Amino acid sequence: MTSTQPASPPYYESFAPSAGTRPPRARFRSDAPELDLDCTWRFRLLPRADQPTGGFEQPGFDDSGWDTLPVPAHWQLHGHGRPAYTNVSYPFPIDPPHVPDDNPTGDYRRVFDLPHDWPDGPAVLRFDGVDSCFAVWLNGTALGYSTGSRLPTEFDVAPLLRGGRNTLAVRVHQWSAASYLEDQDMWWLSGIFRDVRLLSRPAGGLDDFFLHAGYDHTTGTGTLRVDTRTSARITVEELGLFDAPAAAVHEVGPVEPWSAETPRLYHGVLATAAERVPVRIGFRTVDTSGGVLRANGRPLLLRGVNRHEWHPDSGRVLDHATMLADVLLMKQHNINAVRTSHYPPHPDFLDLCDEYGLWVIDECDLETHGFEEVGWRRNPSDDPRWGEATLERMRRMVERDKNHPSVIMWSLGNEAGTGQNLRAMAEWTRQRDPGRPIHYEGDPDSPYVDVYSRMYAPHEEVAAIGRYAEPGTADPANDAHRRALPFVLCEYAHAMGTGPGGLAEYQELFETFDRCQGGFVWEWIDHGIRRREPDGTEWFGYGGDFGEVLHDGNFVADGLLLPDRTPSPGLGELKKVYEPVRICPDPASGTVRLTNTWAFADTSGLAFLWSVTEEGVVVAEGQLAVDALPPGGSTEVPLPVPPVPATDRESWLNVRAVLGGERAWAPDGHEVAWGQAQLGSTAPRPEPAGAAPATGTEGVLTLGPGTFDSASGALRSIGGVPVSSPVALDLWRAPTDNDHAQHGISVEDQWRRLGLDRLTERRVATEMAEDGLVVRSRVAAAASDLGMLVSYTWSGDADRLLLTLDTEPDGRWPCPLPRLGVHLALPPELGAVEWFGRGPGEAYPDIQRAARVGRYTRSVDELQTPYLRPQENGNRADTRWACFRAADGTGLRVEGHPVFDFSARRWSTRALDSARHPHDLTPEDRIHLHLDLAHNGIGSASCGPGVLPQYELRPTGHRLRLAFTPLR
Template sequence: MPSSYVEDPAPGHGSSAPRSAFRSDAPAIGLGGSWRFLLSPAVDAAPEGIERDDFDDGGWADLQVPGHWQLAGHGAPAYTNVRYPFPVDPPHVPSDNPTGDHRLVFDLPDDWPDGPAVLRFDGIDSCGRVWLNGAELGVTKGSRLPTEFDVGALLRRRGNVLAVRVHQWSAGSYLEDQDMWWLSGIFRDVTLLARPAGGVRDFTVDAGYDHLTGRGTLRVDADSGVRVSVPELGIVGLPAGQLAEVADVEPWSAEAPRLYEGEIHTEAERVPVRIGFRTVAVEDGQLKVNGRRIVFRGVNRHEFHPESGRVVPREFAVADIELMKRHNVNAVRTSHYPPDSAFLDLCDTYGLWVIDENDVETHGFSELDWQGNPSDDPRWADAYVDRMRRMVERDKNHPSVVMWSLGNEAGTGRNLAAAAEWTHRRDPTRPVHYEGDTDCSYTDVHSRMYASHDEVDRIGQGVEGPERVRERPFILCEFGHAMGNGPGGLLEYRDLFERHTRCQGGFVWEWLDHGMAQHDAEGRAYFAYGGDFGEPLHDGNFVIDGLVRPDRTPSPALAEFAKVFEPVRITGVDGALRVTNHYDILSTEHLDFSWVLEEEGIEVAHGALTVPPVAAGAATDLPLPGLPATAKESWLTVRAALGADTPWARAGHVVAWGQTRTAPAPAPAAPATGAAPHLTATELRLGPGVFDPLTGRLTALGGLPVEGPRLDLWRAPTDNDRGSDDPEEARWRAAGLHRLQHRVVAVEPLGDALVVRTRAAPPGLGFGMRADYRWSADGQRLRLDLDVHPDGAWPCTLPRLGLRMALPAALGAAEWFGRGPGEAYADSRQAARVGRFTGTVDALQTPYVFPQENGNRIDLRWLRLTSDDGAGLRVDGEAPFAFTARRWTSEQLDAATRTTDLVPGDTIVLNLDLAQNGLGSASCGPGVLPQYRLQPESASLTLTFTPQPPSPAGTPAAEETPSR
């Protein structure tokens, strides 16, 4: 056969009709393992006759299947987001087309039955030509979709030769431009399955639920002779095509994933099935499951593993889902292709709403104003419907799948409309989704990505778009771009989902950073991104945009997501507690409530809280528990935790929490005064402080060498600062905020105070910031009153407003009373609670794959940094302040492109801030909301610095127990 099949837009040939993914009691052989492999640089360079028994593959390499050849040392990965890494000339692909030949010789088990059998490939990227025992079976395209070939007549007992020629590029590659690493090979399971005569060829389970009567209906569509049995429901041998009604069935939902074990069977074959009764409908402008409006608190999930690419071991898929459930994620959009079918089995079991998305994206044509887009090219018509058909038939029996998606970012056109029409006919029980159908001409929901808060509000009010669109449920198929530090603004999206019933949530982009595990020349581990493998065309670290890092370590954004979208909200209201149930379906009956009272972060009392069951959507008010009197600032924290073990968390796992303050902070201590400045020939002393008499900068405090503090306006930009068409970072750099110069105006002893007047400004520009430092002291403490005033016409927001100082590297232990334990920013702070927290300076860093601003702790009342012996520094704020502490400067953090670039210095750099600019989501989405933008305005900050002596021998530096 000529190589023209590679560039044929058709979906391939030779395969059998698609069917549901299932395993039965019929024999099956997994063909994964070590295969022989040869990579050729082009189609025509590949050897002839690889399908023959006598072909000599002795000089070939070994390759693990499933696997990607680029991750086994044959070629290299490449990352692009939108642009195709080859010339856009559909359906043609480059002649330099890496082609991987795979060969496996296998025997059949002695008890393998004679008769029909199929050879199943669950994923080949991007095009595969298959032979068995010298006979060509056919060609498959649609990389993330299954293909089966009938092979029973070709099998032999010993020495079966399976040969698969895989091409990196094909016409199918034009439909697979899905913001991910380009990786090739046989990357999902290969299985030989016996298909007994008279067995179960395929089946469709229709298990509906009537929420008004509580009755379930069950019908299985299959060939004549197929029956279904569900013993728990008293259904035994129900013939295919017949309807059974079941009274008082327990419905399936993401919150209560009830599955009934059953069997589809004939005399020749038995197939275990798990049946979930549920009905999906679009009614009254809302998407409803079992009669209830649902809200997607979802994530987009690519399949990825940092070492094996899209070959994701089952334990990692389980870890993903358990981590999702523990962080209040209730939905997954399978961006942007159907996942391994085993993942959907897990979604059925654990409980997640799923939007199952077709293996179609032609985003690169947007660079060409969509000219030549396959979505409207009749040559590709069969391929679009074929891909949709293979997904729907494979996944139709999963109760977790509540919507089908036609694909992603593929423009629009007749082929998408045809795929939608086929899907509506084939499966009228589920709505059809596609974000690109902006006027909902062939889809059932209104979907947008990265709509601003204002736009979502207008959509919710019903004043945005034509009537056909306004009648549809609205979801954000992508929002809250989780690239680097961020996103900010999730709370405001949540409020819109609760305010407008048509606005039914969305899916954060995305679940996982796609960093490739690598080691540098010194053996240090890091995660690689676009460009790290020499790709001439790439999109850098845009592939690093998840709520969890590549190794599945949660980022601070995941904790923020969990808090913002917690299903139970606990708030203080007029001296009482209010518990509001935001579950879609469940009551709070499965939760245990407890409380703890902390005085300045130290527990003083705790107990259980009796909360009557609160129905979904309802709320109840409770009196505060009996609390002891406290003298210092005190907070009551109430937690809602699982009352029993679940598959995804043990009893006691905290699902939601809330805080209310029960006692205010006492009046601030008297100002540190009484000592007067004392000038010598070389230094200026004030209480425990030593200052440079020329610059007025603090150089020592109680014998502790220090440098600073000095006004600081710069932070290492985040990915969101760098994003958008008009990025904040560009404005900040244009304003020279990364290279401020400081001028000392005056150093003036005034009575018992030292006043240092300065101006900080960028070179070459006429605006700046005046900063006056007023120092006062008593014998033990040093007080700073900082006043800042903008000078001139400022062109931009500020990255930060605060002070920077340097301390000895030995002060590596931090303790604070404020919000924690994790980092927090103006528009991403819901997960931070008030308490007393401890941690090392090293542990305060968030190791974002692409280094950037991180580690900010907010609303501090006081901070203590100490060495191993307890000696160090305490900082108290008259008003709450924020801090970061790290072993490198903001400039070094700014310059780093890998975590391995950050080398600890010989000081700890301490920032004490009034505020930082918000985070937003401008790496792909809206920027910082107005209320979180840090404007250059007059401000003041009052801090008291107290040297800390070493702790007595054998006594810890902090004797009290901090917050739990």
Template sequence: MTSTPDDVSAGRAAGATGYLEDPAPGYGALPPRCTFTSTAARLPLDGDWRFHLAPTVGAAPAGFQLPDYDDAGWDLLPVPSSWPMHGHGRPAYTNVVYPFPVDPPYVPTDNPTGSFRRVFDVPDTWQDTDAVLRFDGVDSCARVWLNGRELGVIKGSRLPSEFSVREALKVGENVLAVEVHQWSAGSYLEDQDMWWLPGIFRSVAVVRRPPASITDFFVHADFDHLSCQGTLRIEVQADCPVRLVIDELGITDRPADEVFVIDDVEPWTAETPRLYDGELVTDDERVPIRIGFRTVAIVDGQLTVNGRPILIRGVNRHEHHPDFGRAVPTEAMREDLLLMKRHNVNAIRTSHYPPHPAMLDLCDELGFWVIDECDLETHGFHLLDWKRNPSDDPVWAPAYLDRMHRTVERDKNHPSIVLWSLGNESHTGANLAAMANWTRDRDSSRPIHYEGDAACEYVDVYSRMYASPSEVELIGKREEEQHPNVDAATDAKRRSMPFILCEYGHAMGNGPGGLSEYQELFERYPRCQGGFIWEWLDHGIRQHTADGREFFAYGGDFGEPIHDGNFVIDGLVFPNRTPSPGLLEFKKVIEPVVMNGADGSLVIENHYDFVTTAHLIFRWTLESEGEPVADGLLAVPPVGAGQRHEVALPKLPRTDAESWLTVQAVLVADEPWAAAGHEVAWTQVQVRRRDPEPTPTGRRPQLRSDHIVFGPGVFDAARGELRRLGGLEVSGPRLDLWRAPTDNDRGGEHPEEGWWRGNGLHRLQHRTIDVKLGRTELVVHTRVAPPALGFGAYVTYRWQANETGLALTVQVEPRGQWPDSVPRIGLRMRVPSTVDSVEFFGLGPGESYPDSDRAVRVGRYQSTVDAWQTPYVFPQENGNRSGVRWAQLTDADGLGLRIGGQPTVNVAARRWTTEDLDAARHTTDLVASDHVHVNIDAALHGLGTAACGPGVLPAYQLRPVDTTFAVTFSALPVEIEEG
């Protein structure tokens, strides 16, 4: 699959473009090898290049590869970069569909083609020396010339290509010319769920190869967990003697090809990423290496590392930056991984291609289990019932094998990689089986993953996407249904394999919900070894409105004729890498230390795979109605991995209100990924229950012309609706059943949003039946129903009052043929926009929903109405605070209202209506109104993950049933009316 530059020049005429539609790999490149640095001289070619973009291959500048070509009129474009991110062409997003006709291996004539030129100088010291030109990533196909001499063609966008430039390179000025095509036959193998962003998006360099140099090496560093011995063996490709130096292990100037057995070696794990620094040395070159001793195996149906089963708490990670596209800066990679570590993530699936090599270096250093995935996906053939899919076509076999070769050879020395993955969503076929067979022959130390092999005929782990919790439980019991296309023996082999959810918990918009149900199954059934949330990051592209307001664009925002909308906005962190509520929920659900308190004691369970809890201290804080009362430390001895320990809770002072003891497990010292005091896990224990609040009673409603005065409230006499509370103008509250649909509400085969909207829940109308004044209560009867339909609900509002507050009991009685679920059952009201400050006692500080409430804790919190909003890239229901005992909304002068739950309610407040939120498509569509709109809910429908996965689990579905709930309203500041 390789040829020399001479062969290339002789065999392909200048200007020929047949390679574009050739299913074979590129040509001219050197055999693949591992990525490494060395003391050999290196000329980085990153920086500004001359650039010209043509709409077709034929329109590209003829002869631009010649050294004397005049490119003075061309633009400058940074390399690495994705050219649509710099105003050349436009980004385009699709998830499954190819944005061109599916006619493999052919691509459209309208094929954007970028011509790149870079002039660089080579020093005199390079005279008569060998060198290679290295491209770390070019999307999707490139033809390369140096000083007018063709070197070859690159395919496989996320994989490196190297060319020998011994004959073409010269001392002094050199001209590198590269023609990059957006579409090629290789594009059929690169249908990953992401933006289509062509360009030279990873680094380019010329590397000198001294006479005594190392071509390639493969580090085998195994660990025997019984003897604690490490065995080190390094395969080296070099035309000279190579010596090994690892001072820390006492290996000094030894032949590199020896086998070393080392006693008492410290193993590498994701929890203890111990690396030994060494060097491979020749007379002319020194190559630094980092060695992690560890052994990966499948034992008794479980994936093990160093003799112990591991539990994956993982995320899928694409490479994306909101400003630079696929050219992600190294500092952003590090910040991503630090953020993962701080949120208890221990594993990464490199969806769906090998990442930048620096990312894997960081995974080795910081500690992650990695599934390294080949640059392969043909998902668009799914829409054609997989007809003509390359995976089973022998014409495409060389390209499949070439991509797997380059993946394994590039990344083989990373201890963090514990599984090789053949790719993603490419169905199945002989080419994938051949990839698996080659990989086993090349590296038997890592099992093979590929979700598309549902029958598990050529993989080592059973992998699924978005299986429901009930199905995961059957798999855990090894009682899942037999695969329809295999015999009993083959199916029995699959049932004996470890199970991993390579994708679950689709993190699109507000969600995912139901993560704790999965985690409980992972921890109950040894076969179920965790999974990877889809996915880490929202792939929004930063844009600005004409007046300078920032928003993040998604599919369709750049005029793409075919796109998949905001399906690319599906991460646990926002495009600017701010954690979403979903990430906070995931952190809590997967916390590696689980604590439960009851009956005066605390049970601490260590869910780490290897380490004790010695790196943690356990702090406690006692709060009375959210106010700190006392704090201290628990004396907890180190708890071993997989062990539990019970300690007595501290003796606590008496309190006079609802009180909670919070216990936090925090880092005792600085770690490479977080400072001392960082919280790893927490729990709460209630130590005093809330005293019931007295119901405001005793006042008598008084009718005065067109309004009713009742305690601090003024009501509309005809409609029975509250219009003023103390000095605050209000409107409502009245029954509300609607929410701005979430991405999960809109997802799935039968989107609930469709049922809700089709049944008119977004446009309910209210009819006042009567308004009755009693001795100590005001009773309002209404019927609430959508237009054009026959069902509805009878609603009774029963008010009581004293001089400072109102008590409301609401009875909702649905009648008729309602949809199976409703978004919410509660009240909506509005107050003036001057009401800006929020203080509440309840579950916080962030938003929560019935199936996503593990990350919040009981406390007293202060915020603003604006800060209460979660800025989902695609606006939707957000900001609910649950378990609210009371909430106060006030203006700068303290004027406002206090809402009390009886015993608790859900509260949300925003500057736009639910209808405004429903209509918005970007955050900049939301414009503050003259009011703050408040929702006070008895119950909410869960979130689920139906955007791609199971819907809301039954326990969290909100049914339209008879419902009664109570809430109080107090005027702020409290003023007692005279007379």
């Protein structure tokens, strides 16, 4: 009997992260020649990783029958295979380090000509990102292989380069042992997706350097030192430093420190006899002294977002213009910090953060979340066989990004459990770069990190942490260490669909407790993939739209931007909550209080503009005289307007802080912050005079401008405007992602169990009185003994029809209501909307800080927010009146007594509830108008806490009063 020894594992199933690669180093540009290899490559996709190369790596191979593919790109987005989305689950069996035999493998070929003036000497082939494992040949000779998809890889290639034509061949595997380390919440996409370059490395050049630029906030001086492998000289003309030894410690200054608010960069040149490298120097010091995260001696308040790299057409392939657009949008929305979830970004993004000013937590390309589903058994974070692979990932990130002043923390990764390998990563990083704190969220003991980090902690837990009253852990030493750390929420306020709610309450906690230093909203952008129908209809796909067997649906659509980078209402809310200047007008005292919450910048670059509106129309305006407020400063400024208006129309004072000149990130006049206050009190609206209903022919009852069915009491028309669906109690909304709560406590489940999506109404009585009409009914669902007792009281005069809706719960309701109001249907031509109330965007009880009181116009179609999964959206809050007009000006005016919410759309709530994508919604021959007393709040229970108690719509007795006036 013979035995067969097991074969050595293939490189793509090896615990070793790479072979044949160069040591990691900083990424920089110099005056040494380089050759951009990004372009169209030859490409073929094979079904398995173990298929022979067939000699494709040889220069003479005939690839004329192959397809072409751009580099950088993901092959699934160019017709080769399909995207797949999972949040936690691995899309293959958990059998480390093995992967399936069915392993799509892409072969790439690029023939290039070496420029005739390319210098002799060392040369490096650099890949900035390849997913997930790749092997490389140059002119038929193997260079090695590498893993670490979002990290750079370099190979020495000088001996293999030829004058003239060269052949570069790359084999990329979709799955590898490294895939177990890259289980981030995102699409599984493969290929060479970042830049490829050939770099000349002159002998005696600057192969690597570490720029140390500290700042002493007590003296205002900077300290500059550059560690290099080769003797080098540094010149910074602005600082009077000329051709000085780079390795020496140079005290310079006074200098202007770098911060996200004041991103001052000094331009210099680092040089040897063989190479010159332009450097941008930001002097700043980061520490956690006294249990507080500080920069340049001042506590930080992180107003942050998590940012995946995403584009709806190219996936994680981003050009410079797209990265710049992200940075500008962040700055324009008062965001000051980014966590690079969950991997190092394209290095150009960090250059932009340096230039425009964003604090950055740079996160290692490590996540093993899928092991949680098997009890963390065999988790690589605690398996010594994975030690070198995890540590190499940390080294490659730190070495690549160490010279960016915007990077103020290193993160070991995300949702990778606990274990010895994480500790080893932290220990190496602390030794290599003691000037930056270390972050990791997944270990509650926090023994090897410098900040205490949590995800989605509810408000009450954040308050407890702020008071140093959080629950303890088993190890007393670790517990004491954690309690001495500053606290950040690395993820909070899950921005999925409508929402998120509760932002303002989180911010209040951050500003109340010194230990609570802000956090990072999840996340920046929806990861929708653009799809096109044959008729040209565009929509955005999410999990399950590409035939995946295992997927997590639209959980990939949880951003503050829609996939095409349209800001969502949630981003507008975040901008308001993150305002760096607090503006509090107080008409009673005739002053406005201004507070500068910036830590480093004063307000000298801002202009403060005021205006007074009467029912939304500006009647007076001007500019306040405000001396520059220092960081943290406050002042009270007298208002140049009387506290009580001379008119009985509702008047509001508005004060805005705008840029007083163009900035790199926004134009002159860009609004940074605003506040408003009502002047005087609102005059009560006159009640309609009572009018007895009159019965006409054919069962029609007339009451003022309204006509009713005399038998049922159902409203048919108002002043000739037909009402095709009678006014009826409305308790249901198409559940939001936060109502659904895929990873939280679902209130939608409770609502559906109660049958709120299938209510029926039983008329109890129709009563006519001298001054009106009363219709009583009971609303309930099949199989439930719970109900709502409803009374519709109609009255009116010649011009207006008044509805008083009274509701009383019948039975003990166990949960809040989705909404409470009425629904009716209007003719489709009444599609122009004007209203006086909160706007211009949608608002709900816990997300309405960004909606200011004013007069606005939109079309019905413009009122909609096209979330990737259709859901409740488009509500306008605290409306005093709203007009719905046809092109000729006729229509209907609705007034609140005192206010109401409204939404209007061309499809029913039932259709909205059942649609999977916006293009599934078909306009009907009517406008569905929802007039609400209130909505339940939104919260962020899609992956976080639910609605705060003060924003719940409890099923108690309620009254809604509305007046309807025909527009003729």
